[in-house]
Amino acid sequence: MDNSQNLTEYVHTIVQSFLRAGVKDVVISPGSRSTPLAYGFSLTKEFNIYMQIDERSAGFFALGMAKVKNSPVLLLCTSGTAAANYFPAIVEAHYARIPLIVLTADRPHELREVGAPQAIDQVQMYGNHVKWSVDYPLADGNKETTPFVERHTGRAVTLAMSAPMGPIHINIPFREPLLLDFDYKIKSSTYTSSIPGAIIAPQTTVDWVEETIRYTKRGFLIVGELSKSFSKEKFWIFAKSIQWPVLADALSQLRSGVPEDCQHLLIDQYDALLKSENFKEAVNPDVVIRFGAQPVSKPLSIFLKVSRPRVYMAVDEDPLFRDSLGVVTHHIHSSSQVFWKEMFDIQTNETLSIWTQANSLSKQHVEYYIEDQQDEGALVGTLIKHIPDGHDLISGSSMPIRDVDTFFSQTTKDIAIYANRGTNGIDGVVSTALGIQRARNRPATLLIGDISFLHDTNGLLVSRFHETDLTIVVMNNDGGGIFSYLPQASEEIYFEKLFGTPTGLTFEAIANMYQAEYFYVESKQDFQNALTTAKQKDLRIIEVKTNRHDNVIAHRHLWTGITEELDRIWNN
Template identity: 30%
Template structure:
C-alpha cells in the first residue's frame, strides 16, 4: 500500500535509489501521505518521535553513527520551527540530514488558516539546499519535482550538510493505492577528489613551512579518517611541530597534546609569547578551548593556514588567516610533509610544560578529598569501558573532559559542538545508541538533561545505553565563567538553581535508576553500571554539597 500522492511516491523511489532509508517521523495530519507511504514500504526503517526538537537531534545521532543522510518528516506550522536547533547543529557539524516538512497549499498561507506559517526557505541560512515542490502531477510537474529532489539530495550527500524539502499537500491526505504510479528520473552524483598539484605556485608556502622552527597544528571538530591520523603520527616526530587535538577531533597519538586547557589555562602572557607558533595550521571545525582562542587572537602567529572542505566562508577564527586550502588534509600533507626534519626545540619545550602540568594535576587530585564535579568526573573518565562510545553534554562536562589525559584511545567521544547548545544532547546520544552495538554512555549536567528530558519519550532506547547525570543544583559553569562579583538577584538569571532529581522521569519511562552522593556509593554503583541490563540505566550523582566552581578555579590556579 502506498500514498496516492505522486510527489510522495517519487520522493520515496529517489531515496531508495540513493540508499537512504532511515526516516524519523513526528506524528501529524498534514504529513499523512508521507506517514502512510514510508511506514508501509518494506525498504524504509521508520521511527516515531513526537517532539520535533528531540526528533531532529535523534536523527542527528543516527547520522553521526552511520555517516549517511537520515530523513525527518513533520506536519505543518510550529512543528517545523522546532526542527531549527537540530538544523543549525547539523549545518555546523557537517551532518547530512534531510528535513521534509509538510505544508498547506500556497493559497492557504496568511489567511488565518490553522497550522499555517511561511515555511518556504524557513531554514535558508543553515541548509545547503532549500526547495519548494509543486503539487502539480502533470508530466512537467513531475519532472520539475524529480529534478529538484535529485539535485537537493545530491548536495546533502556531497556536502555533508542538511537540506530542506517543503511539500504542500491538499486534501484528501489519506488516499492510498496498491501500485506505484511513477517512475522518477534518477540523477546520480559522483564525488570529485580535489588535490594540490605540486607546482611553482606553492614554492613560497613550501619554503615557509620547511624553514619554520615553530609550527602548531590545531584540530577542532573533525569526523576523522584513519588516513589523517597516520599522517599526523608521522608528522609528530618532527621537533618543530606540536599537534594539539580536542575531544571532538577523533585523532589520537602518543606525541599529540590532547589536554589543551590543562596545558595552557594558567599560562602567563610572556610564556605564551615565547611558545606561540610562527605557523598555525588549523583543521576541522569549532574549537572548545576558549583559552587557546584568547591567546591566538591576542598574540597571533605570523601565518595562519586553514584546511577544510565544504566551507562557504573563510573561518578566520583568530583574525589572522593568511591561507585557506579547500581540500582534504591528506592532499595538503602530500606536499607539506615532514621528511626534512628541522633542528628545533619547539616540541621539547611544550613537552616540559606538559610534564609539569601532569605532575601538578596528580598531586592536586590526590590531595583534594571533596565529592566535587572535578573529583567525580576524573574518577568516571578513568572508569569508562574500553571500546565503548562516550557522548558528552555541553557546557561544563565537555570542558572537564578536556582537562584529563585520554589514555583509552579505544573510547570514541562525541559532543554537539556545531553550535555548542545544551538542547538535544540526550536525543543525539540516544539516536547514536540506536545504531550502535557498543555500550553508549552519555555524561551530562543537570540543566542539559532536564532541558532535553523529552528525549526519553520513545520506544527505541536500547538497553546498552547509559546516562551519568552530574547534578550540582544548576548551571555551575556561570559561577566559573563570571570573573566579576554579581549580585544574587542578577545571578539568579544566569544560574538555574533547583532541587530536582531524575527519579520520577526514570520511573515514568521505565528506566533503571540509582542516585549517589559519596565516593563509596559511586564506586560500588560503577562496578555494575555497565553490566548487561534489561533496561537503560541512569546513574545520578549529587555533588551539590561541594563548591564546584571554587574547586575548579583552585585546581587551574594550582597548575600554574
C-alpha cells in the first residue's frame, strides 16, 4: 500500500468512527496541515460542515452548538498557534461541562522541536482543562494503527459524553504529501460501540432524602444552569409534592412554561429580595437542595454563606461537585432522577407564603421601574417584554446576565436563555450566540456590552459562510459598566483609565462591514421602535447608547425601594 492509500485509510477510519459514534457537526478553520481531515469530513456527506476563519471564534461557535445539542461538536484546525486560539473556548467547555472534541493537526515527530515553521508543542497543550488528551500515531500503514485510532476515536466520544461532560483533545500528526486518494475504497470496520450507564443513588440515600424533606418546615430549592437531560416536567411534579419555594436562576430554563398549579412556587425575584436583612431573617432555611450550577446572584451566595443551612444538598453527577461557597453538607452523587418521585404528601412550608408575598411586591417595583426609567435595566426589561414567543435570549457576562436575572420574570412564552457561565468570561460571546442560534435553528437575540462585543467582532465572520437569524443588542455605555458598581469606582483618579476604559467607539461601520441591519438608539421609545420593526436582514445590530453613572443610580434606587418595603413588612 502506498503512502497516499495509507493516509486515506487512516483519515477515513477516524472520520467513520466519529460518524458511527453519532457525531454530525464539524467546525473547520482553514489550514494546510489539517488538509487530510478537512477533505475526509467534507467527502462524508452525513456531516454538517461549518467554516470559521478565526480559530478563537470557531471554538466558541462550536461551544454554542454543543451547549444546546448536548452532543459532541468537532473542532478542526491546522498546527501551531491556530490550536492555541482554541484555549479560551476549551476552558469554558471544561467548567461548563460541554462536550467539545478538538482535533489539532500537527507536524510529524521529526519536525517537532527543531525550528520547523508552524510547529509548537501541541501534546497535552490544554493540560487539565480537557478530560483526556491523546497524541495519535502517523499514518504509517502498520496493521495495528487502524484499530488503534478507531477505538480511541470512539473512546473520545464516550468520554466527552460521560458525566460530567467536557472537552477532549486529539492531536493528529500528518507527514506530507497531504492529499487523499479520492478513489480509495473504504474497508470494513472493527468499531466497538460504548453503551452509556447511569449514576443511580442507592436506596439508603433515597430514604434519607425523603425523610429529610418530610420533616423540614423551612426549606427551599435552588435551580441553576442545568444539563439538557434534566426533566422540567418531573421537577415540577416533585416541587408541587413538597410545596417548597423554587429559586430558579434565569439560565435554569424554569422561568418559562411553568405549570399553572406550580406558578406560586417559582421565586424569580430572589436577587432583589435577599438584599433585605429583615427578609433574610424571616426565610432563614434549615434545608436547601440545589440542582445544577450555583446561580448568578451574589446576594443569594452571601445569604447561603451567612445562614449556613443545617443540610445543603448538591445534586451532581460529578464526584468533584460544585461548591464555590463551601456550604454544601451533602453531595448527592447521582443524576437528579433520585428525586423524581411523587413520594411526598403536600407539606406545610413555613416560609412559602413569605417568599410568595415578597416576590409579588418585588415584581410590582420592577414593572414600575421598567415603565418609568430610561437606564440599561429598564431597557433590558423592555427587550425581554418584546422578545416573541419561540425565540431565544443569549446573554453576555457582567451586567447583561445580572440584568436578565433581575428583569426576566416568569412567562408563558417559550423563551430559552443561554450564557457562558462556566468561567463567566466576556470573550467569545458573539460566536457562542451564533453557534446557539445555528443549533437551535430558531430566531435569537444576543444582549451584550460594548467591550464584550469588541472582544469578538471576528465572530461575525460566520455570518458570511452560514445562514443566521440573530439580533445583537449592544448596550454601549462606553466602557466596563460593571466596574461602576464595585468599590474601584470610588477611586475617581484611576477609575476611568484602569477600569472604565472608554473607547469612544460606535458600531455602525462594523454593521456595514458585515452587511447587517443597523439601528442606533438613544431613548427607550426609539429602542421599542427598533425592536418592533420587521427584521430586514439575517443579522441585525441594535446599538443602544447608555450612561454608566445613570445606570448605577437607577439600579440602586430600585434595590433600595424593594429593600425598604420588605424591611417595613418584616420588621423584627
